[in-house]
Amino acid sequence: SAVQGRPPRGLDFTPVEVNTKDEVVVPAGYRQGVVIRWGDPLFPGVPEFDFEDQTAEKQAKQFGFNCDFAAILPLDPLGLSGIMVTNHEYTSESFMFRGYSSANPTEEQVRIAWAAHGLSVFMVKRSMFSGHYRPRFSRYNRRITLHTPFEVRGPAAGSDLLKTSVDPAGKTVLGTINNCAGGVTPWGTILSGEENFNQYFANAAGRNDPRLTRYGVTGTATTRKWERFDKRWDLAQEPNEVNRFGWVVEIDPHDPDSTPVKHTHLGRFKHETANVRIADDGRVVAYSGDDERFEYIYKFISNGKVKRGNSKAARRHNMTLLDDGTLYVARFTGDSPASEIDGTGKLPSDGKFDGSGEWIPLAAGKKSFVPGMTAEEVYVFTRLAADKVGATKMDRPEDIETHPRTGTVYCALSNNVERGNAGKEGATEPNPRVQNRHGQVLELVERRGDALALTFGWNLFLVCGDPKDPNTYFGGYDKSKVSPISSPDNVAFDRHGNLWISTDSGGALNGLNDGLYGVPLEGRERGHLKLFLTVPRGAETCGPVIGERVVTVCVQHPGEVDGASADNPVSNWPDGGTAQPRPSVVAVWREGRRQLGEIG
Ligand code: FEO
Numbered sequence: 001s002a003v004q005g006r007p008p009r010g011l012d013f014t015p016v017e018v019n020t021k022d023e024v025v026v027p028a029g030y031r032q033g034v035v036i037r038w039g040d041p042l043f044p045g046v047p048e049f050d051f052e053d054q055t056a057e058k059q060a061k062q063f064g065f066n067c068d069f070a071a072i073l074p075l076d077p078l079g080l081s082g083i084m085v086t087n088h089e090y091t092s093e094s095f096m097f098r099g100y101s102s103a104n105p106t107e108e109q110v111r112i113a114w115a116a117h118g119l120s121v122f123m124v125k126r127s128m129f130s131g132h133y134r135p136r137f138s139r140y141n142r143r144i145t146l147h148t149p150f151e152v153r154g155p156a157a158g159s160d161l162l163k164t165s166v167d168p169a170g171k172t173v174l175g176t177i178n179n180c181a182g183g184v185t186p187w188g189t190i191l192s193g194e195e196n197f198n199q200y201f202a203n204a205a206g207r208n209d210p211r212l213t214r215y216g217v218t219g220t221a222t223t224r225k226w227e228r229f230d231k232r233w234d235l236a237q238e239p240n241e242v243n244r245f246g247w248v249v250e251i252d253p254h255d256p257d258s259t260p261v262k263h264t265h266l267g268r269f270k271h272e273t274a275n276v277r278i279a280d281d282g283r284v285v286a287y288s289g290d291d292e293r294f295e296y297i298y299k300f301i302s303n304g305k306v307k308r309g310n311s312k313a314a315r316r317h318n319m320t321l322l323d324d325g326t327l328y329v330a331r332f333t334g335d336s337p338a339s340e341i342d343g344t345g346k347l348p349s350d351g352k353f354d355g356s357g358e359w360i361p362l363a364a365g366k367k368s369f370v371p372g373m374t375a376e377e378v379y380v381f382t383r384l385a386a387d388k389v390g391a392t393k394m395d396r397p398e399d400i401e402t403h404p405r406t407g408t409v410y411c412a413l414s415n416n417v418e419r420g421n422a423g424k425e426g427a428t429e430p431n432p433r434v435q436n437r438h439g440q441v442l443e444l445v446e447r448r449g450d451a452l453a454l455t456f457g458w459n460l461f462l463v464c465g466d467p468k469d470p471n472t473y474f475g476g477y478d479k480s481k482v483s484p485i486s487s488p489d490n491v492a493f494d495r496h497g498n499l500w501i502s503t504d505s506g507g508a509l510n511g512l513n514d515g516l517y518g519v520p521l522e523g524r525e526r527g528h529l530k531l532f533l534t535v536p537r538g539a540e541t542c543g544p545v546i547g548e549r550v551v552t553v554c555v556q557h558p559g560e561v562d563g564a565s566a567d568n569p570v571s572n573w574p575d576g577g578t579a580q581p582r583p584s585v586v587a588v589w590r591e592g593r594r595q596l597g598e599i600g
């Protein structure tokens with residue numbers, strides 16, 4: 001604005017208005033194109049997607065469903081080509097099949113769902129004059145599904161808790177599931193979090209096992225009924241299969257023949273993501289949040305040091321770093337009197353939600369720091385371990401990532417509509433609102449900026465919602481000039497140091513569509529949040545990749561609103577007309593007369 005000066009570099013666009021349109025809305029002067037859609041072929045000879053004639057065989061060679069995380073690993077200095085990697089978090093069968101019966105899915109429908117989970121790896125290319133990345137067939141292209149073998153590594157590999165009838169060694173798992181967000185490691189591999197794995201496992205009811213209930217593994221039949229077609233989804237027949245999900249996985253997209261890894265040292269919970277930073281001495285630190293109401297934030301510190309360079313040998317070495325170290329969980333302490341945290345979001349008298357914190361050790365290698373639990377138990381039942389050491393219950397920790405220049409760690413705390421409810425914890429300084437529908441964004445500064453530190457300072461940078469609500473906070477910026485935001489989910493940074501945030505609100509803010517926002521973190525413009533794009537109705541915005549000239553986002557579950565289905569679609573995005581909605585990746589770029597302008 002004129003009052004507060006020029007727009008900061010990277011964010012010079014007119015914010016889009018909040019809306020309920022069935023389209024992707026971008027600022028004036030920007031263009032967009034669909035990169036890839038559910039069902040698009042990733043290999044030569046695979047037929048074009050036909051919603052009315054889908055098969056498991058085709059799906060295993062097509063882009064999967066409900067893309068969430070995305071990364072582009074550049075293959076040239078200009079970013080004209082790259083390897084794109086996306087997660088396929090989950091399947092929504094009633095949107096994938098006409099006349100779908102949740103009581104009686106067919107075996108082929110179930111097999112399609114297995115093939116639609118996992119990840120897609122494929123080459124993308126664009127021209128100098130357009131930001132429209134398009135998929136290419138290449139030697140990198142790969143689908144990871146529920147049948148791809150993963151090597152289990154770290155101290156819980158081979159544990160009795162991970163052994164099953166088909167894997168008596170407890171070291172090989174078929175597939176990855178419910179992969180939500182992820183991260184690009186400094187060595188060019190991809191980390192991906194296995195999030196809500198509990199929903200896939202049947203017949204927990206009656207077992208009275210706190211190791212199941214603490215993870216929400218409950219009930220008899222599952223929603224998708226997979227247990228009818230493979231006994232591994234049936235706890236009565238295969239009690240340990242559930243322990244083989246809920247991990248951080250790592251894949252090497254540069255090597256399509258490589259075996260992906262499950263890293264047990266990072267603990268087992270509903271991992272939203274994992275992101276790695278390198279400490280001054282070369283050891284690596286990984287942060288990960290457990291995305292459920294009242295769950296925790298974790299940190300892992302490696303013993304080994306990173307090997308520089310892009311060689312395959314360096315990647316092989318660096319892919320072992322997350323298998324040996326120490327796992328910690330966060331405890332946050334507020335610095336304002338508890339009486340000033342009244343649950344509304346009203347700032348305490350010191351003007352900030354802030355304080356200090358510590359990283360509490362849980363286990364290192366075979367050594368447990370948790371009374372009454374072995375190290376193996378700490379890794380496999382990490383939530384129970386964190387409960388015992390008094391970690392701080394947070395409002396759904398989603399993405400967590402380190403600012404590449406300042407070292408400040410940003411965590412999206414999505415929302416928590418149950419905070420303050422009967423029998424639940426009330427407001428705390430880091431989670432200052434009861435029935436918190438809109439979430440907050442946390443800044444965490446490790447002591448002296450040292451990634452290896454075991455204490456930290458923290459503050460809430462954003463207390464999200466409608467800026468007209470007096471109990472919201474936008475880094476101290478003038479709230480009459482910021483965009484409304486609810487339920488921050490993924491975070492990213494641009495090369496100018498701005499923070500970008502994508503949201504998954506489910507319409508919590510007046511039924512408005514979700515979007516992608518940019519916000520400066522420093523100087524007089526700190527907190528000037530601007531809405532860059534919105535996604536079609538029913539969709540969440542995720543997987544933002546903020547390039548110099550192209551932004552890509554995943555549009556997950558377009559058209560998924562109450563009462564809608566393939567028999568009653570409310571979205572026709574992206575194909576238009578009367579087409580069924582398809583989860584897709586979208587690229588956005590700035591028009592330029594001769595070549596692409598920089599984003600913002
Ligand atoms: Fe899958 Fe935490 O969002």
Ligand code: CA
Nearest residue numbers: 336352353354
């Ligand atoms: Ca305070």
Ligand code: CA
Nearest residue numbers: 180181398489
């Ligand atoms: Ca997410």
Ligand code: CA
Nearest residue numbers: 398489504540
């Ligand atoms: Ca989400």
